[in-house]
Amino acid sequence: MPKIGFIGVGHMGGPMARNLIKVGHSLKVYDLSEVAVNLMVQSGAERAASTQDAAKGVEYVITMLPGGGDVREVFLNDGVVGAADQGTLFIDSSTIDVESAVTVHEAASAAGFEMLDAPVSGGTVGADNATLTFMCGGAKVAFDRAQIVLEGMGKSIFHCGERGQGQVVKICNNMVAGIIALATSEAFVMGEKLGVDRRVLYDIMSTSSANSWVLNNACPLPSGVPGVVANNGFKPGFMAKLMLKDLRLSQAAAQLAGSATPLGAAAAAAYQQHINNGHGDLDNSSICKLIDPEIE
Numbered sequence: 485m486p487k488i489g490f491i492g493v494g495h496m497g498g499p500m501a502r503n504l505i506k507v508g509h510s511l512k513v514y515d516l517s518e519v520a521v522n523l524m525v526q527s528g529a530e531r532a533a534s535t536q537d538a539a540k541g542v543e544y545v546i547t548m549l550p551g552g553g554d555v556r557e558v559f560l561n562d563g564v565v566g567a568a569d570q571g572t573l574f575i576d577s578s579t580i581d582v583e584s585a586v587t588v589h590e591a592a593s594a595a596g597f598e599m600l601d602a603p604v605s606g607g608t609v610g611a612d613n614a615t616l617t618f619m620c621g622g623a624k625v626a627f628d629r630a631q632i633v634l635e636g637m638g639k640s641i642f643h644c645g646e647r648g649q650g651q652v653v654k655i656c657n658n659m660v661a662g663i664i665a666l667a668t669s670e671a672f673v674m675g676e677k678l679g680v681d682r683r684v685l686y687d688i689m690s691t692s693s694a695n696s697w698v699l700n701n702a703c704p705l706p707s708g709v710p711g712v713v714a715n716n717g718f719k720p721g722f723m724a725k726l727m728l729k730d731l732r733l734s735q736a737a738a739q740l741a742g743s744a745t746p747l748g749a750a751a752a753a754a755y756q757q758h759i760n761n762g763h764g765d766l767d768n769s770s771i772c773k774l775i776d777p778e779i780e
């Protein structure tokens with residue numbers, strides 16, 4: 485099995501790296517957090533001394549970092565590309581802006597390396613269960629080479645197109661999810677204020693034209709649906725502050741494309757307000773509190 489360097493082993497990267505170890509890959513990991521690295525070493529990974537060290541003597545380097553600035557830092561300033569052996573494939577699974585994704589692709593390509601942007605959907609549950617969806621941008625040959633690694637962490641693996649296009653698909657998906665979460669919250673609060681039980685709203689909307697993944701998995705009101713995060717005090721799940729990050733990326737992408745996204749802009753403004761109200765660490769479905777602050 486190929487050897488992998490893994491940089492960024494936080495909430496997502498940690499379980500993803502652990503799943504790679506479980507299926508037999510040997511891993512060298514680096515993270516700014518020593519605690520995060522210690523946990524990985526306990527799971528059988530080798531400790532890398534730096535980002536450069538994580539990229540040496542491996543066939544794949546996976547990065548799972550918070551934002552575009554972090555990815556640019558690791559690729560452009562830390563010298564990861566210069567440290568890697570010829571033939572190493574870079575896979576960046578962070579969710580970042582399209583421009584940063586293209587910039588690091590170009591840096592890798594200029595040094596003779598293949599790269600994929602491969603952001604994921606499925607959250608920490610998907611990362612734990614190795615059921616993530618990967619949206620990959622880059623050359624088809626790189627996509628084919630990445631299969632052996634990606635299939636250890638995910639269930640659905642898509643080639644979206646050229647460099648940066650994995651990020652485009654991820655950003656489009658999350659912009660829609662944010663808009664639907666806000667729209668669903670508005671409808672539930674309004675319906676209930678007009679006297680309809682939230683469960684009745686759910687039962688009918690989920691079999692009608694308002695049905696969605698968001699409605700079924702992140703229904704906004706507690707007890708609207710058994711088993712959803714709202715019932716557990718909006719414990720994440722996918723945090724509201726991460727939804728805001730993705731909605732902001734959608735607005736940067738809209739500007740890059742010269743494309744109008746008025747609903748995306750409205751959702752970004754709503755999540756910004758929600759976070760200003762101190763709810764950034766709650767699940768994103770807590771956006772219903774912006775519509776009705778009384779909801780617990």
Ligand code: NAD
Binds near residue numbers: 496514517608
């Ligand atoms: P996280 O903050 O838990 O993990 C990121 C890790 O990167 C941290 O451990 C941090 O110490 C490390 N790091 C930051 N800069 C570094 C550097 N220069 N060198 C080495 N390590 C560095 O974040 P996360 O929740 O794991 O998210 C990672 C990415 O996945 C983000 O882009 C996020 O948007 C995306 N994502 C997250 C979720 C989710 O549910 N959490 C779902 C889908 C996608």
